[in-house]
Amino acid sequence: MHASPRLRWCVSASLGALSLVAGAASADDAIGPYENFKWVTVQIDSPESLLAVSQLGESLACQAGPGPVDFVIEPDAMEALEALGVPYVLRSNNIQHEIDEETRANELARAERGQDFFATYRTIGEIWTYLDTLAALDTVPNPPGHIIEKFNTGDSVQGRNIYGLRIATPTPLGAPPKPVFLISATQHAREWAAGSSAMWIADRLCREYGIDPVVTQLLDNVDFHIIPIVNPDGYNHTFPTAQGGGNTRLWRKNRRLNSGGSFGVDLNRNWSVGWGLNGGSSTSQTSDTYRGTAAFSEPEAAAVSDYALTLSPLKAHIDIHTYSQLVLGPWGYTTTAPPRTSELNPLAAAMVSAIESVNGTNWTGGQASTTLYVASGVAPDWTFQTMNALSWTFELRDTGTFGFTLPASQIVPAATEAWAGIVALAQHIQVRLRLNLSGPPSSLALSTPANFGVSITTENQYTLQADSANLMWREGDSGAYNEVPLTGGPTNFTATLPAFGCGRTINYFVQATANDGLIVRTPTSNDLSASTPACPGCLGDANGDMNIDFKDITTILSHWGMSGAAPFDGDADYNGVVDFQDITIALGAWGGGCG
Ligand code: 0X9
């Protein structure tokens, strides 16, 4: 199938409804529900032409705009399309043929390659069973210390469990917990290569600890939690009837029965951060981007988010989708730039180049809302905002040749690409340096520098960049930090806050740079703060800003007026009038400040 890389494939729920009708009308199971539906690419040049073509079928683009747009046209509507006079290319006279072809190829692969789990796309039952197979591997004593646990995050609308796999190694007693990496996939039912890739990554982590040095190093330092099929009902619905499915290959949403009688909520519009904002989702129950009645109205999104909340410290999250070969970062719900761009941007670039280097495919990275389109209520926005995790959407292979129906022969190539991106991110979140502060002050003696101890230890073969350890401080919550190099070393350092006057609150943290250039700071997000004693009350400080200056005069003059019976406090020269001469005298007598 061909589509522009930026074109999104969003077969709508009403196609599902049409297909149900078509399916019901057919007694013969060999005739699929898309029998005689046409697949055309129409050149859209105006809202009018979009509207007119939309009457004849369903757009496959979530947000169709000017340019080529793919449509599934109803079997008897081709003459009407012709009559519109809009340019179009007929891609398939019977879209069911493409789907049948895919089914045949999958069955062939299944038969030919026998036991290989990744030779073909697997049913939901096969996937859950395979998680048991992988979980059973952790009883193997060699290599020791490999933890594989199957977990259940909760139940779907139709009551299916939503399973995942935790793959980790034990953390020594007393050591801080390892950073956690969450991989979720297949919120969208038809995106089969997302689920197979998540399973392939799980398989590799389970089987190659102690064998593949990359896997060993990652698992010694990072805990992985992988939820391969977030939408088990929808996923099952995309499988052929013969495999227990609903025979609707291009289904996207979950299987919620909406109040109007249609099915499905888009799980990737149902998360609470940005939910319903900026036109990035639909209120129409039949839309493929229907957001649901409320944030987390859907048990699948709620279960996975509740599970994510138990992960500590969650440092990274990748939500796997197909297709378009994109790495999409926060925000999805707004075109406003996210925080942490200095961390997000180079990481996205590192993931893109790691992925591209596997097979030479071309990928693009960027902010989701500007690189693709605004979508609100998406999972990575939630983990980024709520849990401060570094979060992206991966849109795997391809760029439209096959689209959602990626041949089974590409299961492993697609997965190895996803793996390369995950490894790049996992290496980033690994611990490099540990900075321990001893006795960082919260109160400071007046006009006296304050020292505290900092120990810096290295982990995972990283080293400390020379002269990179600094105390960073500033007054208040904005503006540049002042940098004070730590003294001593190589492990135990001294940090020194300079002397400050009264009534000052100083925010500070300590940072150091690892040999690969990554800056590590303690505390990781919020600053520490320390204050000097409050200033003594000053008679001249009429506005209480801890400085005696002309502003105080204004306060005094407005309080007393410019005339009155002497003596007044403000009448410094006792001439019976409060005026600017008094200020000069006052400042001369008292000095310029309190501190
Ligand atoms: O629309 C989606 O949910 C994702 N694309 S898909 O074709 N797999 O449905 C993209 C979500 C990424 N976020 C934004 N574009 N904001």
Ligand code: ZN
């Ligand atoms: Zn998707």
